Every structure is written in C-alpha cells, then in structure tokens.
Amino acid sequence: MPNTINIQRRKLLKYAGLTAAMAAAYPFLSYAESMAMGNQASKDFDPDVEIELTQEVAHVPIFKGPETRIWKVSGKVLKGPEAAIENHAASYIAPTIRLQKGQKVRIILKNNLPAQSILHWHGLHVPSKMDGNPMYAVDQGQAFVYEFTILNRAGFYWYHAHTHSVTAKQVYSGLAGLFIVSDAEEQALDLPKGEYDVALAIQDRSFDNQNQLHYNNHMMQRMQGFLGDQIMINGQPDYILPVATRAYRLRLLNGSNSRIYKLAWDDGTPMTVIGVDGGLLEHPEQHAYMMLAPGERREIWVDFSGKPVGTELNLRSLPFESSMHGGMHGGGMMGGRGMMGRRGMMGRRGMMGGRGMMSGGDLPLGGDYAVLKVKVSRQVQAQDKLPERLTTIKPLRLQDAANADNPRNILLSMRHMSALLNGRSYAMDDVRPDEIIPVNTLQVITFDNGFSGGMGMGMGGMMAMPHPMHIHGEQFQVLRREINPGFRSGHESVAAGFVDSGWKDTVLVMPGEKVTILKPFNDYTGIFMYHCHNLEHEDMGMMRDFLIK
Structure with missing residues (x-):
C-alpha cells in the first residue's frame, strides 16, 4: 500500500542520508527513508483486531431539508470482534472504536478525500511512526497502515485528523471519533455498563x-x-x-x-x-x-x-x-x-x-x-453504588525526574499574528537542542502562559488567552498550578473546576498561569508533538516536536 509523502516530509527525508553522525543524533531519520517506500502491513505482525477506516466525502441528514456535506469516516472490522467498530451513519462523527488493553491492532486508513490527511490517536502510547505525525499525511487514493499494541489502561481516548496547517478544518468537517479502551481491572468494578x-x-x-x-x-x-x-x-x-x-x-x-x-x-x-x-x-x-x-x-x-x-x-x-x-x-x-x-x-x-x-x-x-x-x-429497579475506590495510581515524584532542578519551560505566546511556543512557530524539520529528550526518563515540564510576565500580546493589546496544552505519547500527571497575582480575580471563576488528579494528556493553562507537569517518555524513540489543542492556534504554529532518543 503506497504512501505519498508531502513536500515538507520529503525535505525532512533528504537529511537521512547526509551523514552517519546525523543519523545517530536523530534516530527517527533511520526509518524515515523506509517509510518513503510506503507503510505496508508487516509480515511479522499478527493482529488480534484488524480495522479498515475509509475517509471520503459524504452527505448526511443532520437537519430537515438538504443533507449536509461532510468528510466522513466509515469503518469495518476485517479481523476480530465486530463490536470493535460502531459506525454512526446519520452523523458526521467518525466511528467509535472499542478495544482491550493488550490487544494487537492493525488499522488501515484509506484516504479518498480531495486532500492529504492523517489520523492521530489522541492519548494512546504508541510508536512515533504510528502516532499520526503530519509528516506521514497521505494523498487522495493512498493508504497508511498503523500497527501497535494497546498499552494504555482502560480509558476514554479519541482520534482525529492531524494534517499540517489544516487540522482545524478537517476535524470540523468530520475527521474525529471516540476510542474506548477497557481492561480487566475496570471490568471487575461494578460500574454502569x-x-x-x-x-x-x-x-x-x-x-x-x-x-x-x-x-x-x-x-x-x-x-x-x-x-x-x-x-x-x-x-x-x-x-x-x-x-x-x-x-x-x-x-x-x-x-x-x-x-x-x-x-x-x-x-x-x-x-x-x-x-x-x-x-x-x-x-x-x-x-x-x-x-x-x-x-x-x-x-x-x-x-x-x-x-x-x-x-x-x-x-x-x-x-x-x-x-x-x-x-x-x-x-x-x-x-x-x-x-x-x-x-x-x-x-x-x-x-x-x-x-x-x-x-x-x-x-x-x-x-x-x-x-x-x-x-x-x-422507571427501572436498580441498586447502584459508586465504589469508594476505583483504581490505584502510582504518583510520579519530582525527585525522580531527570531534570528535577532544571524544568523544561515552555512559554505560550501570541504575537505578530502567530501563536508560538518559546517564541517558535511549527516547522517539520526544526527540532532544537532543548527539544531533545533521553528515552526512558521522567521530565519536569512547565507551561507558562504569562505567569512570568511574558504576555506576548501583540495586535495592539490583544488579551492573553487560555491554551489547552497537549503532549503526544505517554500520559502525564499535573504537579501544581501557580497564578500571577494580577490575574487571580479572573482565575477564581474557573479554579474550582480543574480536575488535575490522575493521568492526563491535555491540561488547560489559563492566562497568568504556570502549570507544572511530570511527563514520562518511556519505550519509544522518535518524534512526538506538543501543541495547543485550540486547533486554530495549532494550525497557526503553536505546535512543536520533541525528539526522544
């Protein structure tokens, strides 16, 4: 199944053959050349579940009168339980995918849209080349094959388009769906089913x-x-x-x-x-x-x-x-x-x-x-009781972080008609030294949205804005929030509604706030993105890459 690679990715690939030293410094390039020949199904990967997702233009009856033109995702199970896919025929929403922890899954994405596209598995811990990075976007008539094992605990995840500079429009048009994972621990609980x-x-x-x-x-x-x-x-x-x-x-x-x-x-x-x-x-x-x-x-x-x-x-x-x-x-x-x-x-x-x-x-x-x-x-008869304890979560510890004394600070700003991270806009081949992280380490990361005074307002005094910050790959834990005193009164209108416990992959950072997280980077090397999940901000450049090596 051939995979057409976009121009920026070709620009990235040309560096793969420059020198052995470059390949050693940027290990993701070592497999990038092989991807240029197409991402085909692996002969040595035997999936428990195989799914085909097809993206195409469709019309659905959302209101009375003319049907609505959307970009529709339809799914079918090629191997495994039929319940793995639930299509929503009369809606623009993509199919709901249901899988079990430990299952090996192959997902064949067929793109029949009049544009490039790629899907990202939001919240899932998967290899870099299976994560849906924009560099792997495929053209109309082409396909991309994902293969990975479900390592995540039971949870409510989702998937959506992640195509360079047009993510917002593609998600808006219908390229997003729900992804539910279950496991034995969750199934043993007496929760509504x-x-x-x-x-x-x-x-x-x-x-x-x-x-x-x-x-x-x-x-x-x-x-x-x-x-x-x-x-x-x-x-x-x-x-x-x-x-x-x-x-x-x-x-x-x-x-x-x-x-x-x-x-x-x-x-x-x-x-x-x-x-x-x-x-x-x-x-x-x-x-x-x-x-x-x-x-x-x-x-x-x-x-x-x-x-x-x-x-x-x-x-x-x-x-x-x-x-x-x-x-x-x-x-x-x-x-x-x-x-x-x-x-x-x-x-x-x-x-x-x-x-x-x-x-x-x-x-x-x-x-x-x-x-x-x-x-x-x-009316039904039921005697439901909410368990007092749901699961066990091992807290991450600051002292175990590789950079406990030197957090990776990410300044969020909007200026010069751009949305920036540490003053940088997104570029596909632009990993900086401070964005290279050793694999199998715990990292302290701070998101600073004007806490230190760097408002980055521009546009003649435009206000500071909230930014939901997302990191691809393994989930993280929120360590603390800090508020610039000048913003405290406004922050009080939202503070009681933050749920910062447990495992997260997206955290809302309000104006004047600094949020510190502890993020593991285990198992997989390669490129993993971090960005604002305001999709228009992401498309404007508020997105960068970490290189895990």
Whole structure:
C-alpha cells in the first residue's frame, strides 16, 4: 500500500542520508527513508483486531431539508470482534472504536478525500511512526497502515485528523471519533455498563441556511479559535439523552475546535467525577462544576434513581472569564460586520463582551448556555453504588525526574499574528537542542502562559488567552498550578473546576498561569508533538516536536 509523502516530509527525508553522525543524533531519520517506500502491513505482525477506516466525502441528514456535506469516516472490522467498530451513519462523527488493553491492532486508513490527511490517536502510547505525525499525511487514493499494541489502561481516548496547517478544518468537517479502551481491572468494578455507559462528544458547529457546515477562517477567528453557534452532541443538534431511573457512567469529550466549557447541572447537583483523560481516578471527586477544554475528557457518575419519569435536566456551561487582561470591550475587534451563522447575522459582540467574553454569536466563550438535555424516560429497579475506590495510581515524584532542578519551560505566546511556543512557530524539520529528550526518563515540564510576565500580546493589546496544552505519547500527571497575582480575580471563576488528579494528556493553562507537569517518555524513540489543542492556534504554529532518543 503506497504512501505519498508531502513536500515538507520529503525535505525532512533528504537529511537521512547526509551523514552517519546525523543519523545517530536523530534516530527517527533511520526509518524515515523506509517509510518513503510506503507503510505496508508487516509480515511479522499478527493482529488480534484488524480495522479498515475509509475517509471520503459524504452527505448526511443532520437537519430537515438538504443533507449536509461532510468528510466522513466509515469503518469495518476485517479481523476480530465486530463490536470493535460502531459506525454512526446519520452523523458526521467518525466511528467509535472499542478495544482491550493488550490487544494487537492493525488499522488501515484509506484516504479518498480531495486532500492529504492523517489520523492521530489522541492519548494512546504508541510508536512515533504510528502516532499520526503530519509528516506521514497521505494523498487522495493512498493508504497508511498503523500497527501497535494497546498499552494504555482502560480509558476514554479519541482520534482525529492531524494534517499540517489544516487540522482545524478537517476535524470540523468530520475527521474525529471516540476510542474506548477497557481492561480487566475496570471490568471487575461494578460500574454502569452497556446502555448505561454513554460516550458523548461535545462540539460546536455553525450551519448556513442550506444546512451546510460554515467555517470562518478570517484572522480574528483564527486568533481566538473557531466558535460555532450551535452545540452538537455526537454530531446531532438538539440532542436529548433518554435515561432510566438508575446510575449512569457518562463519558464526556470536548471535541470542539477551541470552545472551553464550564459544565454544571442546572439543578445544582454536584458533578461526581470518576475519570479523566487517561482513565479512572483513584477515588471519585465532587465538583460544583468542571472545566473541560478542547481535547480533554471527563467521566462522571450520575444517579437518576430519585428522579420521577418526565424529569428534565440540563447540563449547562456557566459563565467564566475567558480572558484575563483588560483592553478591548464593547464592539471589540470584529467591528460592525458581525458573523454569519445558521440564524443569520449573529450580532456585534466582537472579541469582547461586557463580561470579558470572546465572540461566538449567541454562544460566546465564557457565556451561559445549555449543552445537553437529559430526560428521565422510564422507571427501572436498580441498586447502584459508586465504589469508594476505583483504581490505584502510582504518583510520579519530582525527585525522580531527570531534570528535577532544571524544568523544561515552555512559554505560550501570541504575537505578530502567530501563536508560538518559546517564541517558535511549527516547522517539520526544526527540532532544537532543548527539544531533545533521553528515552526512558521522567521530565519536569512547565507551561507558562504569562505567569512570568511574558504576555506576548501583540495586535495592539490583544488579551492573553487560555491554551489547552497537549503532549503526544505517554500520559502525564499535573504537579501544581501557580497564578500571577494580577490575574487571580479572573482565575477564581474557573479554579474550582480543574480536575488535575490522575493521568492526563491535555491540561488547560489559563492566562497568568504556570502549570507544572511530570511527563514520562518511556519505550519509544522518535518524534512526538506538543501543541495547543485550540486547533486554530495549532494550525497557526503553536505546535512543536520533541525528539526522544
């Protein structure tokens, strides 16, 4: 199965034959040349599960009237249990993949789209060349074969396009799906199963009056990140979740391009969190609300047993300060033109509203709006009890880090119409000395979003912005958060909703904040990306590579 390599990757490959010294310094180049001949199925890899995913243009009936043109992923199982794939025919969302820890999997990605594309397995611990780096994007009519073993513990992961400079548009068009891993430890717990274990992708989209996806890509929209005017659940509008009078396990993914949610039940019921990006927490945690940034996942336990049939509940996103720097108010940066959406002109809110909210039409970032409606539709008898202990998580220790006295600091900034990490924009062949990490080491990494005073505002005083930071490969643990005193009042609108326990792969870094994490780099050498998961920021260059060697 041939693999067409994009121009930037060819530029990278030419360095592979320069010198033996270069090959020794950059080991990922040693296999890059072989990839140039195509990534075919390995003769010595015997998968437990083999899946074929096909990407193509399709039309689906999202609303009454004209069908919506999308970029559709369809899946089928070639070997293994049929339950490994669940297609969503009437939705733009990609198939849900369900696998077990320890399974060997082969995934054949066929690209029939009129563009290059590649998929990234978000949160999975896989070899570098199987991770979905943009350098491996394949052309229309070509294929890419992934082969890896599921090493992750049970958890709620996902996958999405990761094509250079067009990730945001491709994910928005439909190239994203859920990926659920189970294991023996999780199965032994008495948690809700089957129809009572519900995975929900939360996204925002805009549609025109012909039901077609509308994506703004002007500079102001890129700088803030795309904000749609309608909330979609699993690719469906006006979604209502019917439930029985018993406990449920709800798995929530923020699959939006840039929108951050502050989720809470409208009746004041606390959010009982049982899992995060990398699986179950040691113990359930209760929060009045929880923050959910793009790329993050949360698992919550919800007991509807005391609710009469007919009861309706709403999961809402509550108001919060989305930017924490004074400056633009009133009409803001959008001026008087507004933005077009499904309901026509969406007003003149501009970049900033009266509460420091960024534009999003009727759904501004930091606004108050409904996300999910739940309706109690039937009576059942159940005696559900939430376990007091869910799993055991070994805490990572600062003293075990190879760089305990010298953290790798990553400064987040937006200036000169660019989104930058340590003042650098993304380039495919630009690994710097401070981005080379020894394999099988634990590293201290800090994400500094104006904590040290480096605001990087530019654009005539544009505000500091939140950045959900994601690192590919093995999951990490959050060590601490530190707040610049000048931002403390705004930070108070979100601080109680951070769930920093357990294993994470994405962490929200608010303006004026520095977040320190402990990140293992075990098992695999090669290139692994780190970037902002505001997808417009990523496409603007807020993405870099670590080289593990």
